[in-house]
Amino acid sequence: MLQKFFAYYKPYKTLFLVDFCCAVFAGLLELCFPLVVNKFVDNLLPSGNWSLIFWACVGLLAIYGLNSLLQYIVTYWGHQLGINIETDMRGKLFTHVQKLSFRFFDNNKTGHLMARMTSNLMEIGEMAHHGPEDLFIAAMTLIGAFVLMLLINWKLALLAVIIIPGLVYLSLYFNRKMIYAFQRMFKDIGEFNTRVEDSIGGVRVVQAFTNEKYESERFAENNEQYRQTKFISYKIQAQNSSISYFLMRLVILFVLVCGTWFVIQGEMTSGEFVGFLLLSNVFLGPINKINSVIESYPKGMAGFKSYLELLETDPDIADSPDAIDAGHLRGDIQFSNVTFGYENEAKVLRNIDLRIRAGETVAFVGPSGAGKTTLCSLLPRFYDAESGTITVDGIDITRMKLASLRGQIGIVQQDVFLFSGTIRENIAYGDLHAADKDIWEAVRRARLDEFIRAQPEGLATVIGERGVKLSGGQKQRLAIARMFLKNPPILILDEATSALDTETEKAIQQSLSELSAGRTTLVIAHRLATIKNADRIVVVTEQGITEQGKHLELVAAGGVYSKLHEAQFGS
Ligand code: ADP
Numbered sequence: 388m389l390q391k392f393f394a395y396y397k398p399y400k401t402l403f404l405v406d407f408c409c410a411v412f413a414g415l416l417e418l419c420f421p422l423v424v425n426k427f428v429d430n431l432l433p434s435g436n437w438s439l440i441f442w443a444c445v446g447l448l449a450i451y452g453l454n455s456l457l458q459y460i461v462t463y464w465g466h467q468l469g470i471n472i473e474t475d476m477r478g479k480l481f482t483h484v485q486k487l488s489f490r491f492f493d494n495n496k497t498g499h500l501m502a503r504m505t506s507n508l509m510e511i512g513e514m515a516h517h518g519p520e521d522l523f524i525a526a527m528t529l530i531g532a533f534v535l536m537l538l539i540n541w542k543l544a545l546l547a548v549i550i551i552p553g554l555v556y557l558s559l560y561f562n563r564k565m566i567y568a569f570q571r572m573f574k575d576i577g578e579f580n581t582r583v584e585d586s587i588g589g590v591r592v593v594q595a596f597t598n599e600k601y602e603s604e605r606f607a608e609n610n611e612q613y614r615q616t617k618f619i620s621y622k623i624q625a626q627n628s629s630i631s632y633f634l635m636r637l638v639i640l641f642v643l644v645c646g647t648w649f650v651i652q653g654e655m656t657s658g659e660f661v662g663f664l665l666l667s668n669v670f671l672g673p674i675n676k677i678n679s680v681i682e683s684y685p686k687g688m689a690g691f692k693s694y695l696e697l698l699e700t701d702p703d704i705a706d707s708p709d710a711i712d713a714g715h716l717r718g719d720i721q722f723s724n725v726t727f728g729y730e731n732e733a734k735v736l737r738n739i740d741l742r743i744r745a746g747e748t749v750a751f752v753g754p755s756g757a758g759k760t761t762l763c764s765l766l767p768r769f770y771d772a773e774s775g776t777i778t779v780d781g782i783d784i785t786r787m788k789l790a791s792l793r794g795q796i797g798i799v800q801q802d803v804f805l806f807s808g809t810i811r812e813n814i815a816y817g818d819l820h821a822a823d824k825d826i827w828e829a830v831r832r833a834r835l836d837e838f839i840r841a842q843p844e845g846l847a848t849v850i851g852e853r854g855v856k857l858s859g860g861q862k863q864r865l866a867i868a869r870m871f872l873k874n875p876p877i878l879i880l881d882e883a884t885s886a887l888d889t890e891t892e893k894a895i896q897q898s899l900s901e902l903s904a905g906r907t908t909l910v911i912a913h914r915l916a917t918i919k920n921a922d923r924i925v926v927v928t929e930q931g932i933t934e935q936g937k938h939l940e941l942v943a944a945g946g947v948y949s950k951l952h953e954a955q956f957g958s
């Protein structure tokens with residue numbers, strides 16, 4: 388996993404090297420200071436040579452100046468490195484997640500996906516920057532300081548480090564506790580993202596049912612959970628930092644006592660003593676740093692693990708290696724012996740055989756839940772059939788490139804999904820490079836032109852999140868305009884007008900018949916009035932396709948269709 392992680396450094400080799408070298412250099416400079424002070428106290432102070440003292444101070448000033456410049460580079464460039472890697476990962480993940488199949492989204496919560504793309508990756512970015520750099524520098528300063536301490540007085544140096552194993556043990560102990568807390572935290576964040584998504588996204592429903600209190604209470608639960616997890620992690624952090632602070636001060640106190648003793652015994656000079664004390668501080672600093680790396684490592688790695696998991700989830704449905712470009716399709720569709728179920732055991736469709744000729748309009752009717760939508764969603768390969776084949780113009784759809792297949796199928800559904808943005812952006816979703824002229828043509832054919840002209844902003848009118856500022860009919864017309872622009876040879880109308888009142892439905896029906904002219908059209912409808920004129924009506928029930936034929940034939944046949952007809956129109 389680390390190898391995969393380091394692969395992300397590759398584009399930023401130079402940045403990493405520069406940052407790393409500067410950090411190493413800064414670490415070395417930090418070690419100089421105690422040595423200079425040592426010489427200062429032992430040689431310069433007794434000599435009383437002011438000019439030498441002056442130059443020593445100038446030297447120190449230079450060291451500090453240089454070091455502060457290095458700090459700048461390390462902080463700025465180092466964070467750039469981290470954020471670059473984070474951005475790359477996020478971009479890659481987003482692109483990948485978009486390719487995942489419907490089935491994946493059926494089974495994963497948006498909130499969790501969001502958490503993986505935001506907070507998780509931030510932790511990874513932090514670790515990418517601080518991890519290797521801090522660890523290396525800390526180790527270097529630690530060893531450097533220890534060597535210098537040994538050189539000054541090896542006995543005192545050895546006495547000073549006896550406490551280290553205790554500190555290491557403590558770190559590891561708290562680290563284990565932290566990993567657990569972070570895993571819980573990620574889960575909590577995902578959970579409450581999901582809550583926010585649901586409750587705020589569905590706020591209109593919430594208010595309509597006046598369930599604000601209920602939602603707040605449910606949210607409070609998640610919120611509280613998160614707080615508790617955070618409390619736990621801060622408690623562990625606090626315990627860790629207070630105990631290690633105390634132990635470290637103990638080291639200093641110990642050095643102070645033993646050092647004083649050594650100085651009195653004439654084992655070391657006062658300058659060496661002061662230098663040694665300062666070095667002990669430098670020596671203890673990295674322990675804190677290593678502690679914080681050890682702390683960020685599990686966070687980052689937990690994030691990276693879930694990142695990889697998602698990135699390595701293969702889309703169930705993708706182009707096969709030898710997929711072909713379908714070319715322009717006429718829309719001659721053949722379902723042969725198609726069986727499909729969402730969950731393995733329960734089959735929604737069994738052994739379906741159906742031929743739809745190019746240009747034909749076929750209507751699907753039947754009880755809700757019979758599988759009409761499912762049948763239609765197999766055609767653009769939102770799901771793949773378990774067995775059997777579907778061909779368009781004689782080519783198996785699994786052999787076609789997905790883009791060339793889906794590019795030639797247009798779908799208008801009952802609930803139109805509009806993106807927050809302008810009318811123009813939403814229509815141009817059907818053809819991202821459409822010229823204004825073509826957009827207006829589509830708008831005119833969808834009979835939306837009058838409405839748009841009445842808006843002060845015209846096509847640039849902002850329609851709000853998911854198009855909340857439009858009426859149901861306007862949304863549907865927008866979806867139709869989008870389809871005129873896309874101009875696909877195959878069209879699926881899935882209860883496109885079911886949510887509308889009869890007046891609006893009638894008006895939109897006209898646009899829809901115009902839209903379906905010259906295309907192979909699959910219409911799903913529960914109001915039979917809207918499909919009377921279809922070339923063929925196919926009745927889908929739990930038993931599969933039970934009847935098909937023209938309207939009058941089916942009414943006369945006295946089957947399911949005639950019963951539906953009776954229910955809607957009387958006999
Ligand atoms: P229709 O369009 O005829 O009303 P659908 O095709 O939407 O029916 O649904 C057929 C059956 O498949 C229903 O029992 C429904 O519960 C189930 N179903 C639909 N979509 C999914 C899904 N994404 N995951 C699991 N089951 C589904």
Ligand code: MG
Pocket residue numbers: 759760761881
């Ligand atoms: Mg349906």
